[in-house]
Amino acid sequence: xxxxxxxxxxxxxxPVYYFHGPEDVLKDExxxxxxxxxxxxxxxxxNLDQRSASQLxxxxxxxxxxxxxxxxxxxxxxxxxxxxxxxxxxxxxxxxRYLNSPCPDTLAILIQGAGxxxxxxDLVRGSYSVRFDPLxxxxxxxxxxxxxxxxxxxxxxxxxDHLVRSVGTxxxxxxxxxxxxxxxxxxxxxxxxxxxxxxxxxxxxTLWDWRWAVLDDQSGRAVTILASILxxxxxxGVKLVTTLGTALIGLALARSLFDKGLRAxxxxxxxxxxxxxxxxGGLLGYKEEASRWSRIVAQWPAERLRSALxxxxxxxxxxxxxxxxxxxxxxTDLILRIGVRSAEAA
Numbered sequence: 001x002x003x004x005x006x007x008x009x010x011x012x013x014x015p016v017y018y019f020h021g022p023e024d025v026l027k028d029e030x031x032x033x034x035x036x037x038x039x040x041x042x043x044x045x046x047n048l049d050q051r052s053a054s055q056l057x058x059x060x061x062x063x064x065x066x067x068x069x070x071x072x073x074x075x076x077x078x079x080x081x082x083x084x085x086x087x088x089x090x091x092x093x094x095x096x097r098y099l100n101s102p103c104p105d106t107l108a109i110l111i112q113g114a115g116x117x118x119x120x121x122d123l124v125r126g127s128y129s130v131r132f133d134p135l136x137x138x139x140x141x142x143x144x145x146x147x148x149x150x151x152x153x154x155x156x157x158x159x160x161d162h163l164v165r166s167v168g169t170x171x172x173x174x175x176x177x178x179x180x181x182x183x184x185x186x187x188x189x190x191x192x193x194x195x196x197x198x199x200x201x202x203x204x205x206t207l208w209d210w211r212w213a214v215l216d217d218q219s220g221r222a223v224t225i226l227a228s229i230l231x232x233x234x235x236x237g238v239k240l241v242t243t244l245g246t247a248l249i250g251l252a253l254a255r256s257l258f259d260k261g262l263r264a265x266x267x268x269x270x271x272x273x274x275x276x277x278x279x280x281g282g283l284l285g286y287k288e289e290a291s292r293w294s295r296i297v298a299q300w301p302a303e304r305l306r307s308a309l310x311x312x313x314x315x316x317x318x319x320x321x322x323x324x325x326x327x328x329x330x331x332t333d334l335i336l337r338i339g340v341r342s343a344e345a346a
Contacts, residue, residue, distance in 0.1 A: 001026065001131075014107075016108045016128065017030075017110065021117075022132070024113070025172055026135075030130070034109060039074070039076055050077075050080070051077070051078070054088070058094035061094045062094060062098065065098050067106075073105075076108075078108075081111070082120070083113055092120075136284075140171070141157075141161050144160045151178055151179065161192070162206070163195050163199065165207070168234075181195075181198065205228045207232075212292070219336065223332055223336075226331055238316060240331060241331070245313075248312060250275075251293055257270045264294070272287055315334040
């Protein structure tokens with residue numbers, strides 16, 4: 001995605017783009033950027049076609065992509081739902097033939113819906129292919145600030161961070177919340193407390209606050225805010241355990257580097273570079289995670305990490321059992337088991 005933005009900033013356009021991946025909002029933003037560069041606004045009625053690939057027959061694809069532009073340098077054809085071509089093989093074959101010799105006067109943009117995770121390798125080979133993944137939390141917060149400005153909403157930086165930590169990095173859900181904020185009369189930037197009131201998640205009581213309390217041996221706080229977090233929309237015990245488990249695996253990475261003698265800035269830098277290489281999901285910003293893990297890694301020896309991961313797996317299995325209905329009890333037990341290991345180590 002970043003490479004695409006750099007190429008568009010230089011004014012470079014490819015004959016065929018293929019957008020896939022789970023983040024549809026970013027795909028739509030990329031389409032708008034290409035349209036702004038490729039077509040004058042007054043020419044779009046004549047030279048822009050947006051169609052659903054699921055409704056196109058093979059013959060229509062040839063006509064659509066080879067029609068000459070009207071009073072403009074090029075035409076743009078946007079084809080959505082190209083995942084339907086897995087069922088309509090003749091239409092897919094027709095477009096693959098077009099890829100062998102695309103019309104120089106047509107710019108084609110293929111958009112695959114978020115529901116289809118795997119990309120079409122033939123389309124990847126014949127096009128400028130871009131996968132749109134969810135943004136990391138820190139970039140999502142910057143995105144929120146930019147989108148808020150377009151809606152006439154002013155947010156304090158901490159408020160944007162809290163919105164992302166409360167709602168998640170799904171940009172569609174964030175747009176929905178920002179649209180609600182736009183209806184509010186306000187001359188001053190919204191604070192994190194105000195955002196918390198509107199989304200129903202108080203500042204300091206997010207999933208990430210709970211996870212950090214567990215990792216930083218604040219067991220009492222982790223238990224105290226547990227009920228509030230479980231009551232939040234879309235929150236489940238399995239989600240909490242999964243988020244904690246991801247961080248425990250990250251801490252195991254940090255501990256392996258710590259045991260090799262890395263300390264302070266060198267340790268933090270090594271963790272950050274490892275995260276960049278592997279790009280795991282389910283974390284906050286990699287710099288923030290690296291900084292936090294390097295600060296607490298000394299209190300997490302390998303044996304404690306193994307025990308905590310084992311306890312997390314058992315909690316996950318219990319939460320998925322049809323005989324267990326008390327999520328809060330399972331998670332409280334997990335918090336205390338991890339905390340007891342810390343006390344034993346001390």
